[in-house]
Amino acid sequence: xxxxxxxTSCDETAVAIVEERQGGRRCLAHALSSQIEEHRPFGGVVxxxxxxxxxxxxxxxxxxxxxxxxxxxxxxxxxxxxxxPGLIGGVIVGVMTAKALSSVHRxxxxxxxxLEGHALTxxxxxxxxxxxxxxxxxxxxxxxxxxxxxxxYQRLGxxxxxxxxxxxxxAAKMLGLGFPGGPAVEQAAQSGQADRFDLPRPLKGRDGCxxxxxxxxxxxxxTVEALPAGSLQKQDAVDLAASLQAAVVAHIVDRCSxxxxxxxxxxxxxVAAGGVAANIALRTAMDQVAEDHGVPFVVPPVELCTDNAxxxxxxxxxxxxxxxxxxxxxxxxxxxxxxxxNA
Amino acid sequence: xxxxxxxxxxxxxxVAVCEDGETKALFHDLMVHGQAEALIPAxxxxxxxxxxxxxxxxxxAVAVGPGSFTGVRVGLAAGRGIGIATGHPVIGLLTTExxxxxxxxxxxxxxxxxxxxxRAEVYLQCFDVNGIATAAPxxxxxxxxxxxxxxxxxxxxxxxxxxxQPHVDSAVVxxxxxxxxxxxxxxxxxxxxxxxxxxxxxxxxxxxxxxPKDGGRLRP
Ligand SMILES: Nc1ncnc2c1ncn2[C@@H]1O[C@H](COP(=O)(O)OP(=O)(O)O)[C@@H](O)[C@H]1O
Ligand SMILES: [Mg+2]
Numbered sequence: 151x152x153x154x155x156x157x158t159s160c161d162e163t164a165v166a167i168v169e170e171r172q173g174g175r176r177c178l179a180h181a182l183s184s185q186i187e188e189h190r191p192f193g194g195v196v197x198x199x200x201x202x203x204x205x206x207x208x209x210x211x212x213x214x215x216x217x218x219x220x221x222x223x224x225x226x227x228x229x230x231x232x233x234x235p236g237l238i239g240g241v242i243v244g245v246m247t248a249k250a251l252s253s254v255h256r257x258x259x260x261x262x263x264x265l266e267g268h269a270l271t272x273x274x275x276x277x278x279x280x281x282x283x284x285x286x287x288x289x290x291x292x293x294x295x296x297x298x299x300x301x302x303y304q305r306l307g308x309x310x311x312x313x314x315x316x317x318x319x320x321a322a323k324m325l326g327l328g329f330p331g332g333p334a335v336e337q338a339a340q341s342g343q344a345d346r347f348d349l350p351r352p353l354k355g356r357d358g359c360x361x362x363x364x365x366x367x368x369x370x371x372x373t374v375e376a377l378p379a380g381s382l383q384k385q386d387a388v389d390l391a392a393s394l395q396a397a398v399v400a401h402i403v404d405r406c407s408x409x410x411x412x413x414x415x416x417x418x419x420x421v422a423a424g425g426v427a428a429n430i431a432l433r434t435a436m437d438q439v440a441e442d443h444g445v446p447f448v449v450p451p452v453e454l455c456t457d458n459a460x461x462x463x464x465x466x467x468x469x470x471x472x473x474x475x476x477x478x479x480x481x482x483x484x485x486x487x488x489x490x491x492n493a
Numbered sequence: 494x495x496x497x498x499x500x501x502x503x504x505x506x507x508v509a510v511c512e513d514g515e516t517k518a519l520f521h522d523l524m525v526h527g528q529a530e531a532l533i534p535a536x537x538x539x540x541x542x543x544x545x546x547x548x549x550x551x552x553x554a555v556a557v558g559p560g561s562f563t564g565v566r567v568g569l570a571a572g573r574g575i576g577i578a579t580g581h582p583v584i585g586l587l588t589t590e591x592x593x594x595x596x597x598x599x600x601x602x603x604x605x606x607x608x609x610x611x612r613a614e615v616y617l618q619c620f621d622v623n624g625i626a627t628a629a630p631x632x633x634x635x636x637x638x639x640x641x642x643x644x645x646x647x648x649x650x651x652x653x654x655x656x657x658q659p660h661v662d663s664a665v666v667x668x669x670x671x672x673x674x675x676x677x678x679x680x681x682x683x684x685x686x687x688x689x690x691x692x693x694x695x696x697x698x699x700x701x702x703x704x705p706k707d708g709g710r711l712r713p
Contacts, residue, residue, distance in 0.1 A: 191704045198562065198700035205566050209573040209691060223578060242529050242563060243570045249533040250574025254547045323709035374711045382712040478533040 152178070153228045153470060154215070154251070155463025158204040158244030159236025159264045160290065161185040161195045164459035165208070165215040167226070168274070168467055175274060177460050178219035181211040186330065193323050195289075201239025208247050215459075223255045228475070230466020233261035234483030236290070241482045249478050258475040260466040265488045267461035268423040269297050274464040275450045276419075283417040283445075285406055285436065288424030288456075289315035289330070292361045294409040295488065296417070300468050305489040306412045307359030307405060314398060315426045317363035321370045321394050325387045335391045336429055342385075342392030347373050349397040351404065359409040366397055399435045406436065410443045422449045425456040495551050497575075498679035499536060500672075501528035501568040502560030502588045503608055504652050508535045509675035510543035510550075511683070516676040517543035523672065528567045536571075547579050554682030556673050557585040558695040559616035559630050560608055565694045573691045584682040585692020589618040589630055589651070591673040594681055596650045597624055600668065605642055607653035615653035616697055617641060632697045636660050 151171075157164040164182040168175065185203050189195045216223070231248035234241055245261070252259040268286050272278040280302075284295045292309040312320070315332050322331025327338055349369045352362040370390060377386055406420075420440035426432065427449055440447035454460055469475070499508040506528045508520040520535045540546065555572030558565040569585070576583035589606040596604050603622055607615040610632050617638045618630040633641065639660035642649070649658060650668035658667055 192702050193705050193709045196700060196702040199702060201562070201566060202694070202696070202700065205570055205573075205694060208570070209577050212574075213577055239563060239566065243566050246529060246532070246567055246570035247574040250571045251578045253533050253537060254575055254578035320709075323705070324711045326708065326710040326712075371711065380712075382710075478537070479530040481527075481530045 153463045153467040155459045156231040156244040157459040157462045158240040159232045162457040163204045163207045165211045166459035166463045167219045168463040179215040181215040197237045204240045204243040228258045228470040230260040230262045232264045234486035238484040245482045261476040261480045262462050262465045267465045270465045271450045271461045272421040272448045276448050279418045281415045282419045284421045286424045287314045287426035294359045296413050303488040306409050309361040311364035338388045338391035339395040342388035344392040344396040346389035347393040359405040403435050419446050419448045427455045428452045494683045496679040498554035498675040500556035502556045502564045503672050505672040506531045507675035508539045509679050511679035553583045556588040559697045582687040591678045593620040595677045596668050596670045602648045605647040605649050606651040607657045608651045609653040
């Protein structure tokens with residue numbers, strides 16, 4: 151089984167081809183183009199610029215992936231694309247391109263939920279068995295899910311306001327650390343003192359595993375405003391970055407620990423995905439949470455944690471294997487919760 | 494010469510298969526939204542009706558705007574996708590040009606095309622009696638568009654014409670055509686040279702984006 155996957159829901163344009171044979175699974179090609187430079191001047195992703203850039207680049211990336219894989223369209227079994235949730239202008243570009251390929255070569259079209267792509271990546275990389283507990287932490291999402299099977303997700307908690315990556319990005323902006331903020335905060339935190347500023351621990355002691363980051367963002371603002379007048383000193387910025395990272399990690403640990411109490415079935419593993427899962431402090435803490443609950447901690451390599459097309463091709467392949475395909479009049483969805491209960 | 498042509502840039506989804514100037518099949522539905530859902534099934538239906546397969550086509554033609562940003566991308570993503578999937582050349586034409594050409598079949602008068610640009614504006618482009626554009630399309634308020642038209646005897650067409658008409662001189666007369674017809678697009682594209690690169694969108698209006706002051710820093 152061989153599937154081509156397209157990802158265009160945020161600021162990465164990507165195309166991948168994955169294959170599963172008796173002997174195992176592999177990625178035949180992954181062509182990815184990041185739009186970080188296009189959005190940097192704005193300090194965040196501008197939807198219309200993203201949509202335009204996806205259209206400019208996607209067809210060439212498809213051709214590059216096909217030639218890197220050295221295969222013909224005929225040898226594909228399906229064409230998958232992120233059909234939501236995400237920035238709808240970009241999603242439409244990916245979906246229309248996939249539908250066109252599917253129509254011309256008479257291959258099934260698979261509309262993939264971007265979050266399902268993240269959720270199933272650990273099966274591609276580590277063959278994790280169901281059910282497992284998944285922490286999805288990215289620039290747009292922060293949720294804890296029990297993954298029971300393809301299409302079977304129980305959302306245990308989600309963010310009540312901002313996503314974790316968004317919190318890093320906004321704080322980095324305020325501190326003048328650069329864009330994207332996550333890596334900038336992590337780097338600054340290395341030379342900072344995490345106990346210098348006493349930032350809040352959101353929802354501490356509260357039941358459930360919902361998340362909240364907007365209070366931390368506000369606390370960073372207030373802390374900067376309370377500093378002596380004048381320009382922000384380098385040491386203040388790095389200490390605040392370290393304090394923020396510590397607070398975010400502590401909050402996520404607290405919530406995930408609660409999540410382990412809420413699962414219906416004992417999970418086989420604790421899995422992390424999403425761009426923020428690149429954060430070393432968070433990984434180390436999550437590893438400990440997993441150990442405390444007697445399960446292995448699985449986190450895909452960074453390039454498969456952030457937005458990519460391998461996860462979309464793989465989710466497409468898993469769906470296709472189960473006969474889950476979609477019609478060519480499928481409507482792209484800007485919002486698309488993973489668990490049917492919230493659909 | 495067999496051409497598959499389609500337009501989703503304004504308030505329609507129009508698909509045609511034409512062969513040597515003759516329309517083999519035409520799908521033409523007015524719709525403001527929903528082209529991302531309607532287009533590929535409409536293409537398949539039209540091809541079936543024409544009895545033509547993708548492999549038997551000689552070229553693909555697609556309207557590149559100006560129009561709705563989303564509509565422009567729906568058509569171009571599909572057109573460029575079909576282009577790489579079939580290996581056939583893809584020809585892009587301005588939506589304004591297609592609308593003017595259809596209007597001029599009947600009138601052969603100088604023609605002004607106004608396309609609804611939302612936010613109370615229109616995309617305006619004028620074509621002389623030979624169908625040659627007098628300037629690139631521009632995004633204007635209806636009053637400003639009327640100033641451009643002056644007291645010249647234009648036939649005013651396009652789905653933005655109703656916005657401009659109240660402001661124009663009596664020399665400017667309303668025409669019939671509101672949206673692009675894919676048959677006209679196909680026949681225009683049939684005679685065009687084959688471009689070296691896939692067609693690019695014509696948005697006219699830049700993206701809405703303002704860089705935050707000091708990059709959003711709280712302090713310098
Ligand atoms: N090392 C890191 N530490 C913390 N956050 C990070 C790190 N690397 C990336 N991020 C954050 O991850 C997010 C991007 O991840 P991605 O999965 O592409 O998210 P999305 O597509 O939802 O924006 C950004 O918010 C970025 O700041
Ligand atoms: Mg991203």
